Structures are given as C-alpha cells and as structure tokens.
Amino acid sequence: MTRPYLPLNALRAFEASARHLSFTRAADELNVTQAAVSHQVKLLEERLDVALFKRLPRGLMITSEGEALLPVMRDAFDRMANMLERLEGGKLREILNVGAVGTFAVGWLLPRLARFQAEHPLVEVRLSTHNNRIDQAIEGLDYTIRFGDGAWHGLEATRLFQAPLSALCAPHIANRLRTPADLMHHTLLRSYRENEWTRWFTAAGIAHPPARTHAIVFDSSLAMMEAAVQGAGVALAPPRMFARQLGCGEVMQPFPVHAALGSYWLTRLKSRTPSATMEAFQAWLLDEIFQAYGDEA
Known part of the structure; x- marks a missing residue:
C-alpha cells in the first residue's frame, strides 16, 4: 500500500x-x-x-x-x-547526560567541569542532581554518580573515592566545643541514614553514645550545610565536599574524627555499552581524582 x-x-x-x-x-x-x-x-x-x-x-x-x-x-x-x-560549525556535538548526588556535583564536579569542556568542546554535558535515590534507566542517564557501597542491581559501578564524614559547624559553635562529647548537648544535623552519628561517636571513642539526640534530618547535604552555616546545629558531612566553606571560614571542623560510611561511585547500566564520549568522561574523571588525591582516593 x-x-x-x-x-x-x-x-x-x-x-x-x-x-x-x-x-x-x-x-x-x-x-x-x-x-x-x-x-x-x-x-x-x-x-x-x-x-x-x-x-x-x-x-x-x-x-x-x-x-x-x-x-x-x-x-x-x-x-x-x-x-x-x-x-555546530559543520560538526556534530555529542550529548552526555550525567546525574550526580548534589553534594558531589556542587562541591567537587562543578569546579573542575570546565577542564573537561576545554578538552572536549564538542561534548555537551547535561548535569542533573539527585539525592542518591534515582532510577537511571527511567531518567535516561548515561552515568550517575552515587554515594554508597557500590552494590546496585543492574549497574556497573566504578569507585571514585571515599568521602569520610566529620562534624562541621559554624565558628561560634566550634569555639565552644572542647571534646566530642560536647556535641551531645547540641542539635545534630544528619541525612536520612540513621546510624551516621552513632558511627562518628564510636570513632571518637565514645563507647555509648546516646540513643536519641536533638536532630534535624535532611534529604540533601547541601541544605544541611546551609543550616550549619546559619548556626542551626552541627552537621555530619564529608569535608572534601565542602572545602570552599571550610576555606573561607563559613564552617569549621572542630575535631579530626572521621566516620567512613561509603564512597562515591560512577555507575552506568550494565545493559548500556559505553560510547566513546562516555569512556572519555570516565577517563577524565578518574584522572582528575588521581591528580587531586593520588593513591589516597
């Protein structure tokens, strides 16, 4: 017909x-x-x-x-x-769709992304943020950067680096703290993972941390850090992701105590064959991490 x-x-x-x-x-x-x-x-x-x-x-x-x-x-x-x-200019621009945990996107990736664009001017990176709970297939993402243990069903995960958590707070609160136990008298800010502060207190040598403390729970570490900057309490967050706030004195790390709860991972669907653009992004990302942390990643 x-x-x-x-x-x-x-x-x-x-x-x-x-x-x-x-x-x-x-x-x-x-x-x-x-x-x-x-x-x-x-x-x-x-x-x-x-x-x-x-x-x-x-x-x-x-x-x-x-x-x-x-x-x-x-x-x-x-x-x-x-x-x-x-x-564009007689050449075809490639599109790379990347989803990243908001903390990683703002605190680590964005300050470096211009270098990838300079090396790959015909690649358009489309970056979206999430709170670690996302369906990569439904969102149509080439890569997703997540925080956790690397075990996600149907995903190929490449470890990027560990991001231990530490207590971070506004200077006027930090100046009043003498020992980690003093934190039990302050409002503690945390993510939806309930055992984070317990793990931190254990790492600080406090064998029996209180079962319950005054706490505010956030689904975004960026929002949690903003609350800490404003003096709402003490946040438990990865200092590596908040180097800018630490560097300018908006927040302080009162104790050199860390709790390692996971790492950042670059993930893709196992069913997805990586394109040349995806491979270039992964290689660039791993090289940036090596330049920043060497074998300490």
Missing part, C-alpha cells in the same frame, strides 16, 4: 494548531497567515482521509484521531530540533 506524502509544513501547522487549539495563534507562532494554517491542516486531513479537528465558532476541538497523532508529532519535532541544535 502506497503511503500518502505528508508535507512538513502541513504537519507543523497541525502540531501548532493542536497545541493552541486555534488556527490564529498557530499562525502567529509560525509567522504565516491564519488562512495558510487552515489550508495546510485541511490538506493534511485530505491526505490522511480523517478529520483532525472540529471547527467551532470560538476555536478548535481536537478529535480522537488528532489526539493520537499529536504526541507523535511533538516527539518527532523535538527530536529534529535536538539534532539540529547538536550540529
């Missing part, structure tokens, strides 16, 4: 009219006349032998056939637009 030839202008006119439910507003968007849009939609209906709209005195009502066609057209035009955006 010979398929009808469908002019691109007619498909575009239909898609715009369906979004606006108006030939007039579609014409304004496409910078043509209302009569031209109406003619193109009518041409498409004749080619398909189906009514896509019901013409009403005050606009349009899309038919069930039009509703079925609309998402296909939207997807097609979006894909064409994305591909055209990737064509």
Whole structure:
C-alpha cells in the first residue's frame, strides 16, 4: 500500500494548531497567515482521509484521531530540533547526560567541569542532581554518580573515592566545643541514614553514645550545610565536599574524627555499552581524582 506524502509544513501547522487549539495563534507562532494554517491542516486531513479537528465558532476541538497523532508529532519535532541544535560549525556535538548526588556535583564536579569542556568542546554535558535515590534507566542517564557501597542491581559501578564524614559547624559553635562529647548537648544535623552519628561517636571513642539526640534530618547535604552555616546545629558531612566553606571560614571542623560510611561511585547500566564520549568522561574523571588525591582516593 502506497503511503500518502505528508508535507512538513502541513504537519507543523497541525502540531501548532493542536497545541493552541486555534488556527490564529498557530499562525502567529509560525509567522504565516491564519488562512495558510487552515489550508495546510485541511490538506493534511485530505491526505490522511480523517478529520483532525472540529471547527467551532470560538476555536478548535481536537478529535480522537488528532489526539493520537499529536504526541507523535511533538516527539518527532523535538527530536529534529535536538539534532539540529547538536550540529555546530559543520560538526556534530555529542550529548552526555550525567546525574550526580548534589553534594558531589556542587562541591567537587562543578569546579573542575570546565577542564573537561576545554578538552572536549564538542561534548555537551547535561548535569542533573539527585539525592542518591534515582532510577537511571527511567531518567535516561548515561552515568550517575552515587554515594554508597557500590552494590546496585543492574549497574556497573566504578569507585571514585571515599568521602569520610566529620562534624562541621559554624565558628561560634566550634569555639565552644572542647571534646566530642560536647556535641551531645547540641542539635545534630544528619541525612536520612540513621546510624551516621552513632558511627562518628564510636570513632571518637565514645563507647555509648546516646540513643536519641536533638536532630534535624535532611534529604540533601547541601541544605544541611546551609543550616550549619546559619548556626542551626552541627552537621555530619564529608569535608572534601565542602572545602570552599571550610576555606573561607563559613564552617569549621572542630575535631579530626572521621566516620567512613561509603564512597562515591560512577555507575552506568550494565545493559548500556559505553560510547566513546562516555569512556572519555570516565577517563577524565578518574584522572582528575588521581591528580587531586593520588593513591589516597
């Protein structure tokens, strides 16, 4: 069966009219006349032998056939637009979708990402942040940087570096602390992992930390650190990720005590064969880590 030839202008006119439910507003968007849009939609209906709209005195009502066609057209035009955006200077820009724990993204990756872009100018990194709970397949991510033990079902995990947790707080609180036990009299800020402070107190030599303390629980270490800067309590966070705040004196680390609860990992779906761009990003990331920490990562 010979398929009808469908002019691109007619498909575009239909898609715009369906979004606006108006030939007039579609014409304004496409910078043509209302009569031209109406003619193109009518041409498409004749080619398909189906009514896509019901013409009403005050606009349009899309038919069930039009509703079925609309998402296909939207997807097609979006894909064409994305591909055209990737064509730059006669070369095709590659897109790399990376999801990262917010703490890692802000505290470690962003200050270094310009170096990757300088080495790979035709790669567009699209960075999104998450709180360690994310479905990599659903989000369509090439890589995800997570914190944990490296055991995630269906994922290939490459260890980046360990990020031990330590007590961090505003200077006016740190100046009042003499021993780790003093922290039990302050509000303790932590993530959703309940045993973090218990592990830290144990590392500090306090054999029987209190079962319950005054605490505020956060789903983001970035928000937790902001609370610590404002004096809301003492945060338990990785100093490596908050070097800027420590360097400028916004927060202090009152005790050289750390609790190691996991590492940062670069993960990808085992079902996903890494592209050349993905391999380049991983190699760059591991080299940056080696330059920063050497064998101490």
